[in-house]
Amino acid sequence: MPLISVVIVVYNxxxxxxxxxxxxxxxxxxxxxxxxxxxxxxxxxxxxLRHHERAGRLQxxxxxxxxxxxxxxxxxxxxxxxxxxxxxxxRDLLLFDHLSRVAEAIARHPDIDLxxxxxxxxxxxxxxxKVASLPHGxxxxxxxxxxxxxxxxxxxxxxxxxRQRFLALGGFPERYPCGGEDYFWLQALCEVEAIHYDDTxxxxxxxxxxSPGSDAALPPHPVRDLLDRYRQRLPRRERHQLxxxxxxxxxxxxxxxKRRGYPxxxxxxxxxxxxxxxxxxxxxxxxILPPAWSRRFLDxxx
Numbered sequence: 409m410p411l412i413s414v415v416i417v418v419y420n421x422x423x424x425x426x427x428x429x430x431x432x433x434x435x436x437x438x439x440x441x442x443x444x445x446x447x448x449x450x451x452x453x454x455x456x457l458r459h460h461e462r463a464g465r466l467q468x469x470x471x472x473x474x475x476x477x478x479x480x481x482x483x484x485x486x487x488x489x490x491x492x493x494x495x496x497x498x499r500d501l502l503l504f505d506h507l508s509r510v511a512e513a514i515a516r517h518p519d520i521d522l523x524x525x526x527x528x529x530x531x532x533x534x535x536x537x538k539v540a541s542l543p544h545g546x547x548x549x550x551x552x553x554x555x556x557x558x559x560x561x562x563x564x565x566x567x568x569x570x571r572q573r574f575l576a577l578g579g580f581p582e583r584y585p586c587g588g589e590d591y592f593w594l595q596a597l598c599e600v601e602a603i604h605y606d607d608t609x610x611x612x613x614x615x616x617x618x619s620p621g622s623d624a625a626l627p628p629h630p631v632r633d634l635l636d637r638y639r640q641r642l643p644r645r646e647r648h649q650l651x652x653x654x655x656x657x658x659x660x661x662x663x664x665x666k667r668r669g670y671p672x673x674x675x676x677x678x679x680x681x682x683x684x685x686x687x688x689x690x691x692x693x694x695x696i697l698p699p700a701w702s703r704r705f706l707d708x709x710x
Contacts, residue, residue: 443466446469502610
């Protein structure tokens with residue numbers, strides 16, 4: 409039985425797979441399996457995955473594209489044999505010691521269910537940027553929620569979650585085709601007592617370009633539904649940080665909608681002023697200022 413199961417969902421990613429998969433297969437740590445779920449690729453991705461399956465490097469599953477990537481992730485997780493889950497993307501690149509550092513941390517902290525490594529984001533606008541600057545080691549739930557209120561320090565490829573915990577949480581919420589991953593990871597932070605964070609960068613994530621149809625209006629971010637769920641379950645300070653994290657995600661989507669020409673009112677109605685932090689007020693200004701005044705703010709945030 410492998411220690412870690414790595415799930416990758418693929419839809420027409422042939423070019424990216426040629427660089428991302430080798431970074432996965434060349435890991436120093438070898439006690440892992442790869443489960444690839446193809447959603448009906450037509451660009452050669454399926455043939456490439458079949459080649460690796462014949463070579464014994466991965467297990468290939470098939471999913472209906474209409475079901476969505478979250479359903480495909482859940483399908484891969486249900487077929488996994490490892491005690492731990494990691495979700496990989498065709499745009500991800502792993503350094504050779506990514507899995508070995510995760511495995512070492514798991515061995516040192518057997519009572520923790522969620523491990524995260526530092527990662528860098530590759531962006532055409534910003535170049536190569538390290539995401540988050542958190543202390544190395546065990547972080548309490550309060551510290552983890554506070555960090556998520558500032559930025560997305562958790563990324564699927566850079567996080568490793570105990571499979572039983574993933575299943576107990578119900579997997580990724582398929583009812584949220586947009587924002588479902590964010591909902592799940594923030595929910596996980598509300599559930600665990602502590603996480604382990606490794607501040608060494610061991611992976612790279614290439615920011616996706618907007619896809620066709622991405623000019624449609626985004627609804628208020630689904631993470632707001634977590635507020636009612638955890639209103640009575642979290643202590644006051646942790647509840648406040650959850651509220652701040654929800655506000656950040658609402659503001660992020662509100663600014664994207666403003667760029668697309670949609671009004672800010674739905675976001676403003678969904679915000680909770682009691683959860684605003686110093687980092688949020690500049691985002692709010694970008695959202696509410698007239699376009700001519702806020703253009704420079706919007707350009708800086710791309």
